[in-house]
Amino acid sequence: MNITRRDFLKIAAVTGGAVAVGTPAVKSVLALGKKPAPLPQYIPTTCEMCFWRCGVIAKVIDGKVVKLEGNPIHPNSRGKLCARGHGGIGLLYDPDRLKTPLINTGSRGEAKFKKASWDEALGYVAEKMVKIKEKYGAESMALLTHGTISTYFMHLLQAYGSPNFAMPSFALCRGARGVAFELTFGEDVGNPERLDLQNSKAVVLIGSHLGENAHNSQCQEFAEAVGKGATLIVLDPRFSTAAGKAKYWLPIRPATDLAILLAWINLIISEGLYDKEYVAKYTSGFSELMQAVKDYTPEWAERETDIPASLIVETGRVLGKNKPHVLIHPGRHTAWYSDNVQRQRAVAILTALLGAYGRPGGIYLNPKKKLEPVFLSDEDYPDHKPELNKGNYPFAGDEGITHAIVKSTITEQPYPIKGWFITGCNIMKAMPNQKETLQAIQKLDLLVAVDMMPYDGVMLADVVLPESTYLERHDDFFVVKERALGISIRQPVVQPMYDTKPGWWIAKELGKKLGLEKYFPWNTFEEFLKKKAEIWGINYSELSKNGYINFPESEKPYILPGEDFKFKTPSGKIELVSKELKEHGFDPVPKYTKHEQPPEGWFRLIYGRAQVHTFSRTTNNPSLWELMEENVAWINARVAKRIGIKNGDYVVLINQDGIKSNKVRAKVTERIRSDCIYIVHGFGSTSKLLKKAYLRGADDQQLISKYAIDPISGSVGMRVNFVKVSKEV
Amino acid sequence: MIEISITGTNAITFPYLEVWDWRIVVYLFLGGLSAGTLVMCSIANLRIPKQPVEELAQCFKAPFIAFVSLAIGAPFILLDLGRPFNSFWLFLTFQPLSLMSWGAWGVAAVLLGNVFYMFAVIPPDKRNLLKFAFFVKVAQWAASKMRTIAKINFALGIFLGIYTGVLLSSFSAIPLWNNATLPILFLVSALSSGAAMIVIIAHKPEIKFLFTKIDIWLIVAELVVILLFFYGLYTSTAPYKKAIEPFFSLTSEHFIFSMALIAIFLLLPLALRIKLGELKEFEGEVHGEFTKHQIFRMNFAAILVLTGTLILRAAIVYAGQLTKLSSY
Amino acid sequence: MPKYVMVIDVEKCIGCMACVIACKKENNVPPEHYRTRVVEEVRGEFPHLRMELRSELCNHCEYAPCIDACPTRASYRAKDGTVQIDKVKCIGCKACILACPYDARYSHPDGYADKCSFCDHRLKEGKTPACVETCLGKSRIFGDLEDPKSEVSELIKKYDASVRLEFAGTRPRVFYIKKKFAGGM
Ligand SMILES: Nc1nc2c(c(=O)[nH]1)N[C@H]1C(S)=C(S)[C@@H](COP(=O)(O)OP(=O)(O)OC[C@H]3O[C@@H](n4cnc5c(=O)[nH]c(N)nc54)[C@H](O)[C@@H]3O)O[C@H]1N2
Ligand SMILES: Nc1nc2c(c(=O)[nH]1)N[C@H]1C(S)=C(S)[C@@H](COP(=O)(O)OP(=O)(O)OC[C@H]3O[C@@H](n4cnc5c(=O)[nH]c(N)nc54)[C@H](O)[C@@H]3O)O[C@H]1N2
Ligand code: SF4
Ligand code: SF4
Ligand code: SF4
């Protein structure tokens, strides 16, 4: 069906293009009163239903988006979209969208909203911001942000004079992995992760529940690997979809993954299964590593993990046999326990021992080309007090740490935080310990939310600014670091509905009101994009027509045999033993930490993704809600029988702090260990403005009233809460 | 242990079929009743060939009842149509493999034949009640062709009775329905309900008595066929075996079907018992008028039979949709 | 005459449900109704479990009981061999829904019966069906069985392809490949 693809592209190329936006198809005058079927237009853009950011081609008929399809030339989509990508239409036409700016007339968080004009709402915000700056200094404004809108609001915040922003993507998501890989290989594995899954002969998934975690091209490659017969080893206390594909499902006791990783490292070294040439040439610290792990035997690991030693040995040998075409999936949501970086370090070390970094079937290399940064303005940002958004964590990343902002807001240390911007982030669902969050916002003088939907976090705001959806707006170019470097464009496929505005417009107009207009030296964002394209030497109209442009010559996925490859670590080698960690007083080689296990009668609360939802943000999306209206609590069948719970019963989960969840249906199943309960993250919204999502299912975050912190990176451990199940609903 | 979760189910087919409901039950019941009544009535007419019609068509109400039953019953299937205003399409084609198509044409044919029968049985002294001279003529003509019309109506009645069963049994995807015994069962019970109906509407003791006797045989046959029906399914392959489970399960979910079966096996034998009692009482002969008590007893037995027939159809229509071939 | 078939490589389905929603959008399937579904079937007891992920849709049967059941020829076999519904002729009697052994049909809120069309409108444009195009696992493969070199022909030849409810005698045109590799759980 190759011809089909090409034909399709041709159609896209002929009828697509930004100019076509919103213009209805030509109506024939001669059609004798009968409207001819309007011709569809195909307009490329970039998906924002999650952060994979696939290339999308929108099919628009009569100014209405009827279908979204994957852009075949975009490496993240490869002509396909995941369920959520298709569900973008549901977001666009969700009747519960934010339609006008809103101002809360009640007390903080009361959500007594009155409609306001943009001028009024932005004026209100600007006035308060000026006051905060006068009284406490600009640094006292903080930004909690996620997604593309971050670009404009980080810019605005810095122009205003504050460095204090944080994204959930670090401490609550992939931060620990990034730190561990930087410490080991000198660079993170990227976003999208540079995983050469399609060539893997053996794949280890540690939690990573691909299929349910629906990151598009990664899933495509995963299926391809499975289809080619790669040996799949899945560590998960739950029989995930991926486990269903696996040759080895290791139902590991939660919180003990480091044990099996260390045992594998030990086994692979002691049995000489590692890639000797690679290790000798590219790594440092091998003998120290060997010493450090020698006590981590399979028998020891069996006691920790519940996985039979024989299976640990067997699977370890599978890895050795298939090296270097082995992928130990580095994970993405790695905010699990208090030793996230060390666990991820073990993953990195194992990858290195198998010679899989920069090798086919392992982790491929970054593209060779780099694009020079083009800033939103050439103006320098004003000086400021030292930032507090990284807390006291020596390896905290530049994306900032959300809980550091929350803590400082509550304690006013090292200085007070008096205003929060929340853009593209649901602070009630993304961040643990909701009580702490609510406590923090009571300290504020200003809380502004920029969002598209009235999700829980938005309901807390003093001022709500409605952003247009990704299908209605321009955004900054996305630089795609796949095998080759590429650029993806986001452009409106229809005109904004209601009185909503793109993020860039909101930031710019607010900037104007704050007297920061010099930081926004462009009238429309497209103007800026065109300039940027020019600097980068790419053809804007071609990009706008095709949605994606790449630089094929930038592709260099593997280290060549014998190549003198320099890693970006201080030593230029893969650091099996981390000098940097040692210097900061941490274990240079991961050491096993025992985590508390649930007492008798309690279960560890674990959570994950559903293929048809993205966090909390799609729970009200009509197209996706239909496929999954609420989450269910997975309970082991034997346990359920013991406590008298039947499949489909509504139950309530109660955590160690006595917090009760909303009612949730029990999924009584053989597919989970007896010591944990699993729910899909994001449900149980408390926002009454969400007609579909309101009080549907249970909120994992509500039950995560306790969290651990990884002292190395500030990464959060969210799987440290225990729950009981109650039949009283 | 099997755990199945499905994304993308349609309520009409999952977890079980919910395609046809009480409207079809009413259609099948009234259709069967009409069929039975027509057949019984024509038997009455054809039994003693030589006698003049006027005297023999004692059950002259019967063709009316048959007509009215079907005329009320047939629209119930229209009520069930998703696009009733499209139903003219039914008459622009005939699809020999489609029982719905047979039904559309068949019901029309039965109603037409039935109309002539109605004309034929109008007693001569009542013909003047027909408003138009043309109708009076038709009635005269029909009366003269009584035997032929009765024969045709006998055939139409048998057809309609079988059709109500074949309609269900033609669905190979539905194990409970898809067997050859079902049409026979439906025919026998339709005839039985027809006989019961005649017992109720007839005035003459001879007629009542005659159809009481006929019904005894039909009830016996029906009970035997029901047993054969279940036996046949039980001895068949898994989906078929599974299909009769609702009738033999006492779990709360399917309790109603076991109740239905129990009801059928209480009502019909009870009716049988009463009828046999009547038989004994009169010992083959009827002497003059029945007493009120006797009439009540006969009618009561007949109503038991009609109720049993209705329950049988409802149970089979609903239970059939619980088990699909695709469960295997 | 082409003989359109779909091959479903069960091993490659990762249960992403993209097909389910892509089909809905492509064909404007009303809320709470579906033309295709994904069945996740798990057997066994902890920790010895096996999973099958199987997408299901109309089989475009060669002997289609739904066509036989239809009183108006609203359900018919199109020239390209697929089984289609003419909603103008459909009276909504639902006989076809009962007749289909595969539960492939549903009743559209507008009264007519509806089901998977193999995206015949897309085939005419030279595209593959929407569910196939978006299938993340490339688990759904579409093509012409008359063409011996097509991917579907090769797959059916190479592997032991089965159909759903073979004993129903409907000769489905949706084939399932269930086992490609020896071993595994
Ligand atoms: N459909 C969909 N896909 C998504 C997203 C989405 O919202 N929706 N979000 C995207 C984002 S940003 C991220 S970060 C990723 C997250 O997706 P992943 O990185 O895959 O998330 P994990 O936390 O690794 O995976 C959750 C799994 O871990 C298992 N688990 C729980 N505790 C333990 C344990 O102690 N040990 C082990 N081995 N397993 C455990 C759970 O049973 C569950 O199956 O998903 C991405 N993809
Ligand atoms: N308990 C628990 N907590 C978690 C996780 C978990 O699995 N369990 N996962 C963690 C992970 S991995 C991550 S990445 C984070 C995700 O954290 P978030 O990104 O905060 O995720 P959401 O809950 O989806 O909230 C997103 C909010 O942004 C809004 N939004 C979406 N798109 C846009 C847009 O284009 N413009 C604007 N203005 N607003 C938009 C949505 O309407 C919604 O209100 O959560 C983390 N927190
Ligand atoms: S993975 Fe899915 S939701 Fe995420 S960007 Fe791609 S299509 Fe959109
Ligand atoms: S699967 Fe069902 S609807 Fe499709 S052709 Fe076969 S019988 Fe007809
Ligand atoms: S519902 Fe429509 S398509 Fe189906 S059998 Fe009846 S008329 Fe034919």
Ligand code: SF4
């Ligand atoms: S072929 Fe088309 S209609 Fe059929 S299931 Fe796939 S997308 Fe739906």
Ligand code: SF4
């Ligand atoms: S799109 Fe493909 S891989 Fe995804 S659920 Fe459907 S059939 Fe399976």
Ligand SMILES: [Mo]
């Ligand atoms: Mo994440």
